[in-house]
Amino acid sequence: MTARVLINVPKTAKRGEIIDIKTLIAHPMETGYRTGPNGTILPRDIITLFTCAYNGVEVFRAELSPAVAANPFIAFSTVATESGTLEFRWRGDNGFAASATAAIAVE
Amino acid sequence: MIRRRDFALGAAAAVLAPPARAERPALDEMVRRITGGAALRPGRVTLDVPPLVENGNAVPLAVAVDSPMSEADHVRAIHVVNEKNPQPQVISAVLGPRAGRARLATRIKLADSQKVAAIAEMSDGSFWGATAEVVVTIAACVEEVK
Numbered sequence: 399m400t401a402r403v404l405i406n407v408p409k410t411a412k413r414g415e416i417i418d419i420k421t422l423i424a425h426p427m428e429t430g431y432r433t434g435p436n437g438t439i440l441p442r443d444i445i446t447l448f449t450c451a452y453n454g455v456e457v458f459r460a461e462l463s464p465a466v467a468a469n470p471f472i473a474f475s476t477v478a479t480e481s482g483t484l485e486f487r488w489r490g491d492n493g494f495a496a497s498a499t500a501a502i503a504v505e
Numbered sequence: 506m507i508r509r510r511d512f513a514l515g516a517a518a519a520v521l522a523p524p525a526r527a528e529r530p531a532l533d534e535m536v537r538r539i540t541g542g543a544a545l546r547p548g549r550v551t552l553d554v555p556p557l558v559e560n561g562n563a564v565p566l567a568v569a570v571d572s573p574m575s576e577a578d579h580v581r582a583i584h585v586v587n588e589k590n591p592q593p594q595v596i597s598a599v600l601g602p603r604a605g606r607a608r609l610a611t612r613i614k615l616a617d618s619q620k621v622a623a624i625a626e627m628s629d630g631s632f633w634g635a636t637a638e639v640v641v642t643i644a645a646c647v648e649e650v651k
Contacts, residue, residue, distance in 0.1 A: 416605035416606050417605075420610075427614075429591070429614070431591050452603070455603070457600075457601070457603045457604065458598065458599070458600055458604065459598065459599040459600075460596055460597065460598040460599070460609070461594075461596065461597045461598075462596055463592055463594045463595055463596065464590075464591075464592060464614070465587060465590050465592065465594070465595040465596075465613050465614050465615075466595065466596055466611060466612070466613055466614070467562060467563040467564070467611075467612040467613055467614050468562070468563070470611065470612075471610075471611055471612050472609075472610070472611050473567075473608075473609070473610035473611070474598070474600070474604065474608060474609055474610075475604050475605050475606040475607075475608055476603055476604055476605060477603055477604070477605040479603070
């Protein structure tokens with residue numbers, strides 16, 4: 399399963415600059431508290447973990463609960479230390495896994 | 506055939522059994538679980554959430570913590586909790602000096618008009634928090650699924 403992902407990372411940054419990162423992923427985030435058309439509870443299906451690694455080093459991690467809105471949007475900051483790649487990973491119920499990368503050039 | 510005694514026992518069990526939607530801990534209890542009993546001080550945390558929202562399915566929320574984010578003094582984690590959703594936790598983020606700026610923005614679901622709290626865990630082990638009241642006109646989780 400490949401989920402649609404949108405990532406906003408500046409292409410270039412000065413060394414030591416604090417950059418803002420925005421991520422969005424298509425996912426229903428079904429809470430497990432709603433009833434379906436036949437009256438049964440819809441099973442929970444959420445993203446539980448989001449991580450961001452900068453050249454292999456984890457710089458941000460978030461544990462999500464059903465209270466995060468559908469199509470989770472997460473924005474955070476990091477320091478541009480060196481040129482390389484940022485790797486984003488999402489894990490969730492029913493074996494959901496998605497990842498995306500973004501390159502950054504640091505002057 | 507259902508015998509009367511079996512039926513009576515079944516009914517008693519149904520009454521005694523916890524409700525399907527297990528009781529959620531109160532906001533204070535949840536805050537205590539995060540802080541581990543340490544004092545939660547007001548300040549340093551800015552919780553930005555609209556005071557009135559039309560749709561509880563996607564409420565923008567931003568947390569910023571006043572911290573130098575150095576090796577010696579940084580924010581270890583940011584927790585967001587709520588008062589009246591079926592579950593108290595919303596999101597917990599782990600960050601460190603490499604974040605540069607202690608901030609987190611996302612969109613959340615709110616099942617009712619309620620209080621939302623953000624708690625920052627500092628590297629020195631102290632906890633700082635901020636709360637905000639949100640009025641929701643159309644709650645999340647109640648809409649019909651088609």
